[in-house]
Amino acid sequence: MxxxxxxxxxxxxxxxxxxxxxxxxxxxxxxxxxxxxxxxxxxxxxxxxxxxxxxxxxxxxxxxxxxxxxxxxxxxxxxxxxxxxxxxxxxxxxxxxxxxxxxxxxxxxxxxxxxxxxxxxxxxxxxxxxxxxxxxxxxxxxxxxxxxxxxxxxxxxxxxxxxxxxxxxxxxxxSAQNIAFHEVGRQAIMADPEWQKGQYIEKNTFPNKGLAVARMAAHITYMSDSALHRKFGRNLQNRDALAFGFDADFQVESYLRHQGASFVDRFDANSYLYITRAMDYFDxxxxxxxxxxxxxxxxxxxxxxxxxxxxxxxxxxxxxxxxxxxxxxxxxxxxxxxxxxxxxxxxxxxxxxxxxxxxxxxxxxxxxxxxx
Amino acid sequence: MxxxxxxxxxxxxxxxxxxxxxxxxxxxxxxxxxxxxxxxxxxxxxxxxxxxxxxxxxxxxxxxxxxxxxxxxxxxxxxxxxxxxxxxxxxxxxxxxxxxxxxxxxxxxxxxxxxxxxxxxxxxxxxxxxxxxxxxxxxxxxxxxxxxxxxxxxxxxxxxxxxxxxxxxxxxxxSAQNIAFHEVGRQAIMADPEWQKGQYIEKNTFPNKGLAVARMAAHITYMSDSALHRKFGRNLQNRDALAFGFDADFQVESYLRHQGASFVDRFDANSYLYITRAMDYFDxxxxxxxxxxxxxxxxxxxxxxxxxxxxxxxxxxxxxxxxxxxxxxxxxxxxxxxxxxxxxxxxxxxxxxxxxxxxxxxxxxxxxxxxx
Structure with missing residues (x-):
């Protein structure tokens, strides 16, 4: 540490x-x-x-x-x-x-x-x-x-x-909706084979992709629809027209990907599972x-x-x-x-x-x- | 066919x-x-x-x-x-x-x-x-x-x-929020190594887990918070008390997992990418x-x-x-x-x-x- x-x-x-x-x-x-x-x-x-x-x-x-x-x-x-x-x-x-x-x-x-x-x-x-x-x-x-x-x-x-x-x-x-969003995040982490049934440290891997998806899904819930609209709307990312592809055409996609990618640098995937579970259990x-x-x-x-x-x-x-x-x-x-x-x-x-x-x-x- | x-x-x-x-x-x-x-x-x-x-x-x-x-x-x-x-x-x-x-x-x-x-x-x-x-x-x-x-x-x-x-x-x-949710789904699919950069048919695999996560995230957006509350609330799934684990404790988790699992039986992952993209592009x-x-x-x-x-x-x-x-x-x-x-x-x-x-x-x- x-x-x-x-x-x-x-x-x-x-x-x-x-x-x-x-x-x-x-x-x-x-x-x-x-x-x-x-x-x-x-x-x-x-x-x-x-x-x-x-x-x-x-x-x-x-x-x-x-x-x-x-x-x-x-x-x-x-x-x-x-x-x-x-x-x-x-x-x-x-x-x-x-x-x-x-x-x-x-x-x-x-x-x-x-x-x-x-x-x-x-x-x-x-x-x-x-x-x-x-x-x-x-x-x-x-x-x-x-x-x-x-x-x-x-x-x-x-x-x-x-x-x-x-x-x-x-x-x-x-709420049920919040439990549902957390469950999506946990399933995304656990779906990542690099998660290794939770033993990624021993196996020297890390479920970057799964944790990033979890963070992206959660991050949407932290912002209002109108804030997303005000901040990004349908603005394109570094381009003048739709690219007809699966790169991040829209600024909101690019922003979300960044949120996911930067989160994995500072957070542990299993901690994410445990802490979201604690929140779900809170009543x-x-x-x-x-x-x-x-x-x-x-x-x-x-x-x-x-x-x-x-x-x-x-x-x-x-x-x-x-x-x-x-x-x-x-x-x-x-x-x-x-x-x-x-x-x-x-x-x-x-x-x-x-x-x-x-x-x-x-x-x-x-x-x-x-x-x- | x-x-x-x-x-x-x-x-x-x-x-x-x-x-x-x-x-x-x-x-x-x-x-x-x-x-x-x-x-x-x-x-x-x-x-x-x-x-x-x-x-x-x-x-x-x-x-x-x-x-x-x-x-x-x-x-x-x-x-x-x-x-x-x-x-x-x-x-x-x-x-x-x-x-x-x-x-x-x-x-x-x-x-x-x-x-x-x-x-x-x-x-x-x-x-x-x-x-x-x-x-x-x-x-x-x-x-x-x-x-x-x-x-x-x-x-x-x-x-x-x-x-x-x-x-x-x-x-x-x-909307930006809808583009964001679709992007989460696409990232979940593309994060699944079984997706094989889209060539899963040739490789005889299928990104079941990624597509299921995509469907779960989308499915939450199809229901209202109050409908989820009315339907599931914090009801437990086939148990009397919290299990202190990562199985589906709550009915809403079990329901979402079912939605994800049944979707992969009837839908193609790449089609999901293309159709969500078409919706994002709609203006x-x-x-x-x-x-x-x-x-x-x-x-x-x-x-x-x-x-x-x-x-x-x-x-x-x-x-x-x-x-x-x-x-x-x-x-x-x-x-x-x-x-x-x-x-x-x-x-x-x-x-x-x-x-x-x-x-x-x-x-x-x-x-x-x-x-x-």
């Missing part, structure tokens, strides 16, 4: 929802800013499916800006001069955390022998990391998309350990007698739920269901549906209305907690 | 939009009912991407009902006691018509040497078949989805040869100075445009654009947006409101033409 990836080894074994226990778990992480003396200024950022712990500044692996560096950093909306920002690579991930690429107790690469994990398992690992670091409570937990699922899981399972929950462009359970109410309100019943902090009007991956109706359940549970929840044509990806983009609202929410909560 | 497939060999060469000329073209077809003595009762049905000429009664290849047998047949809405119904397998298809599976002039299988075709090429072939059959004009042309594109192309290019145009769940041009206004109204300017017949509220593959807004342009061109167009949660597939399903409207439209037009 790259020397640029910081690793924390959990002090205790990690129990998983499937019943398995991982005796040895490493968590890749990054932090920004300083923990204050009374340990009240920590914010945990939860990343999305294809994200990682490099949320701010420059990602030392890709040398590109961290995926939320527009929002998090010195003098940014989430000001790392004030807050201590933690982001951990999710359990099952491929940026330092234990996952299918890791070796089991016998030194053998897990591959498909890695246990199937859940969003709760990811959160349980984060919680144990905070135990190990002796940080009793967080100021805030913030996450978008799959990061929002983790945030909601925190609200349900560790309601006393943090003050603010910010769940962005997410859902309390994965927060299921462990609370089927009532989402019950999941939020013990949270006394402040919640903020944000959705984007053109997001069809996690549509505003998913967020409204969260808000309804939170309100019924007596949670102080601020909710915002941002008008935008940018689709699901809006949570990562420059959305001034969203950013203003997030800033106001965090500032007010920070005053309430006496943070400076 | 199966003896159950009727073949018509075009008498003249077929000129293609790409500039190539196919000297020898065969068209797979099926007919239902009898052409009347003055040849005024013929209806051409145009099939969709994955359709074929077996529109009514029993499909002799699959032994299943024809894909629109609920609507077309003796005493049905389109009554084959009254009408002579023609359906041809599209050029580039795999049910008898010349396409990438066919042999070229030297007896070599075309594969990717088959020229890239367009919707207009498909329609030109249909038009030549009518010439050969000496049917001067049709009572109606009806098509849904890609069949609707063909119908619109008929309106634009052969406006004098038919009286009624029924375009269902379609668009005058393919009816492009050949009419960019003005859709110009495309409809010479049609003096009756038009009917139907869309379905939850169709996100060809959303109602696409149909509204057609209707606007037709009205501006002075076309007598009846338009209907059917409220349904069944998504794009609604055009093939039992939709009483749609069927009643179609029946009324055809009956009125039939009276106008003095058909009995």
């Amino acid at each position: 790259s020397k640029n990836i910081k690793i924390h080894k959990l002090k205790n074994p990690l129990s998983l929802d499937c019943g398995a226990i991982l005796k040895s778990v490493e968590i890749g992480y990054e932090t920004y800013g300083q923990l204050n003396s009374n340990k009240t200024n920590a914010i945990l950022i939860c990343h999305a499916l294809s994200g990682d712990q490099f949320v701010s500044l420059t990602n030392p692996i890709t040398n590109k800006p961290g995926w939320w560096s527009a929002v998090i950093g010195p003098d940014k909306l989430v000001d790392t001069n004030k807050y201590f920002v933690i982001c951990t690579n999710v359990l099952g991930g491929c940026m330092g955390s234990t996952g299918p690429m890791s070796e089991d107790e016998n030194g053998k690469i897990y591959g498909l022998n890695f246990p199937v994990i859940t969003i709760s398992d990811m959160v349980r690992a984060q919680n144990q990391l905070l135990d190990d670091w002796e940080i009793p409570s967080l100021f805030a937990i913030i996450g978008g998309s799959m990061g929002g699922m983790q945030t909601l899981d925190w609200v349900a399972n560790y309601p006393d350990r943090f003050f603010c929950a910010v769940a962005i462009a997410t859902a309390a359970r994965h 927060l109410a299921a462990n609370f007698d089927g009532k989402l309100t019950n999941a939020f019943a013990n949270f006394k902090g402040r919640a903020c739920v944000v959705s984007f009007s053109s997001d069809w991956h996690y549509p505003p109706s998913d967020s409204r269901a969260i808000v309804r359940a939170m309100m019924a549970a007596g949670v102080h929840v601020s909710a915002l549906e941002v008008e935008t044509d940018k689709g699901h990806d809006a949570f990562l983009l420059d959305e001034p209305v969203f950013h203003k609202a997030l800033e106001g929410f965090l500032d007010a909560a920070s005053k309430e907690k006496g943070l400076k | 199966s003896k159950n497939i009727k073949i018509h060999k075009l008498k003249n060469p077929l000129s293609l939009d790409c500039g190539a000329i196919l000297k020898s073209v065969e068209i797979g077809y099926e007919t239902y009912g009898q052409l009347n003595s003055n040849k005024t009762n013929a209806i051409l049905i145009c099939h969709a991407l994955s359709g074929d000429q077996f529109v009514s009664l029993t499909n002799p290849i699959t032994n299943k009902p024809g894909w629109w047998s609920a609507v077309i047949g003796p005493d049905k809405l389109v009554d084959t006691n009254k009408y002579f119904v023609i359906c041809t397998n599209v050029l580039g298809g795999c049910m008898g018509s010349t396409g990438p599976m066919s042999e070229d002039e030297n007896g070599k299988i075309y594969g990717l040497n088959f020229p890239v075709i367009t919707i207009s090429d498909m329609v030109r072939a249909q038009n030549q078949l009518l010439d050969d059959w000496e049917i001067p004009s049709l009572f109606a042309i009806i098509g849904g989805s890609m069949g609707g594109m063909q119908t619109l192309d008929w309106v634009a290019n052969y406006p004098d040869r038919f009286f009624c145009a029924v375009a269902i769940a379609t668009a005058a041009r393919h 009816l206004a492009a050949n009419f100075d960019g003005k859709l109204t110009n495309a409809f300017a010479n049609f003096k017949g009756r038009a009917c445009v139907v869309s379905f509220s939850s169709d996100w593959h060809y959303p109602p807004s696409d149909s509204r654009a057609i209707v606007r342009a037709m009205m501006a061109a002075g076309v007598h167009v009846s338009a209907l947006e059917v409220e349904t949660d069944k998504g794009h597939d609604a055009f093939l399903l039992d939709e009483p409101v749609f069927h009643k409207a179609l029946e009324g439209f055809l009956d009125a037009a039939s009276k106008e033409k003095g058909l009995k």
